[in-house]
Amino acid sequence: MPEFLRVFLGFGIRILTACLIVFAYTQIVGLIFSPFFFFGLLLFFAGLPVSIGFMIWAYVMEKRHNPWYGPRKLTAEERDILQTGTFRLAGYVAAGEGEISSEHIAKVKEYLQVLTSDSGKRAELFRAFEEGKTGGYDPEPDCRAIRSAVHDGRVFKHRLVEFLIEVLFADGVMQPGGYSRLASVSFNLKVSTLVMERLIRQAQAIAQFKSFFNAGGFSSQDRFYRGAGSGSQNSYVPHDDIANAYKVIGVPEGSDFETVKKAYHRMMRKYHPDRLQAQGVSEEMMRAYTEKAQNIQQAYDLLKRHLNK
Numbered sequence: 628m629p630e631f632l633r634v635f636l637g638f639g640i641r642i643l644t645a646c647l648i649v650f651a652y653t654q655i656v657g658l659i660f661s662p663f664f665f666f667g668l669l670l671f672f673a674g675l676p677v678s679i680g681f682m683i684w685a686y687v688m689e690k691r692h693n694p695w696y697g698p699r700k701l702t703a704e705e706r707d708i709l710q711t712g713t714f715r716l717a718g719y720v721a722a723g724e725g726e727i728s729s730e731h732i733a734k735v736k737e738y739l740q741v742l743t744s745d746s747g748k749r750a751e752l753f754r755a756f757e758e759g760k761t762g763g764y765d766p767e768p769d770c771r772a773i774r775s776a777v778h779d780g781r782v783f784k785h786r787l788v789e790f791l792i793e794v795l796f797a798d799g800v801m802q803p804g805g806y807s808r809l810a811s812v813s814f815n816l817k818v819s820t821l822v823m824e825r826l827i828r829q830a831q832a833i834a835q836f837k838s839f840f841n842a843g844g845f846s847s848q849d850r851f852y853r854g855a856g857s858g859s860q861n862s863y864v865p866h867d868d869i870a871n872a873y874k875v876i877g878v879p880e881g882s883d884f885e886t887v888k889k890a891y892h893r894m895m896r897k898y899h900p901d902r903l904q905a906q907g908v909s910e911e912m913m914r915a916y917t918e919k920a921q922n923i924q925q926a927y928d929l930l931k932r933h934l935n936k
Contacts (some may be wrong), residue, residue, distance in 0.1 A: 658680070665789045679793075705776040712769035712776075713787055714752045716812050717794050719766050720758025723808035724795065727760065734797035738790065766808075770815035782897065784816045788823060792830045801827070825877060832874035833922050836902040869933055875926035895920060 701709065714735070721731045735756055739749045750774040758764060777783035791812065795805045873880045878890045898920040 628814060639758050701777065708776040709783065709787075710752060711755045712773045713790065714755040715759035715764065715769050716766055716787070717791060718756040718761075719764055720791050720805055720808040720812060721756075721794055722760045723804035723806075724798075724802045725804060730796045730798040731794055734794050739791075766812050767815050770812060773821070776817060779817065784818050785822065785826065787816065788818055789826055789830070792827055796830055796834065828874050832871040832926075834921070835868075835871050869929070872926040872929045872933070875923060876930065884931070884936050887894055887930050887934070891923065894923050898923070 698706075717735055721727050721735075733781070739752055742752070743749060761764075773787065774784070783905070786808070791809055795801045795809060810820065810823065813820065870880050870911075871880065873887075876887055876890045877894060878886050882890075898916045
């Protein structure tokens with residue numbers, strides 16, 4: 628299906644509704660400045676809630692009956708463009724670290740194991756990673772191809788940047804050269820610097836957060852109630868771990884519970900299995916995203932207890 632038609636079907640009902648509202652209000656304003664002033668005024672104030680109701684009805688009808696509404700599943704060709712470009716970009720940003728370490732290679736191979744069970748496909752994608760490492764590689768064409776393949780889908784682009792960040796942090800440190808190349812890729816993907824920085828902070832927080840829950844083999848509940856006789860149940864949790872929990876959820880430190888709750892639900896929807904399946908994510912990749920969802924859940928549970936909710 629042509630992209631312009633898919634976009635029209637996705638937003639056409641609301642556009643037409645907006646046009647009808649503008650037309651109606653133009654007529655009503657004309658009446659207000661006519662001899663029938665009070666009649667026009669009545670129509671204007673009565674028409675406002677009706678128009679809002681009409682917009683809501685159009686949105687519900689579109690969501691219910693439009694098969695192109697919601698997450699878009701990639702074709703096999705588009706998925707191939709995304710995967711190949713992703714690994715070339717991974718090689719490019721990793722090369723910016725100076726020397727590609729064994730940790731960088733291990734992270735890429737780990738991702739390949741999760742991505743596909745086809746050994747031939749893994750070898751092909753690893754070759755793409757090697758191509759990205761070369762000095763003459765230009766990331767801009769791959770970024771353009773990826774944007775076209777995913778139709779500038781925000782979720783796909785953000786997940787790609789998340790993976791590149793994981794590769795850079797594989798050895799525990801992101802070097803200035805790697806950061807510079809990541810910023811260049813994000814710019815070409817039309818992912819804002821603010822989003823990139825937020826994803827970097829989240830990746831750092833999740834890495835530290837894992838060590839918090841893995842330390843001594845404690846569960847999240849054990850970490851709160853261990854040594855309960857010393858006072859408040861929250862006193863055992865170090866400040867840094869609370870700060871990391873806020874970063875994992877993606878809200879400023881000290882945010883109230885309602886803000887935390889809204890951000891938590893927004894992030895969990897992003898990694899919901901039904902949504903991932905609708906986008907054509909493989910079962911192996913869904914298991915990888917499930918681990919990240921578990922980290923988000925742990926951070927939320929920690930903040931709920933910290934905020935006494």
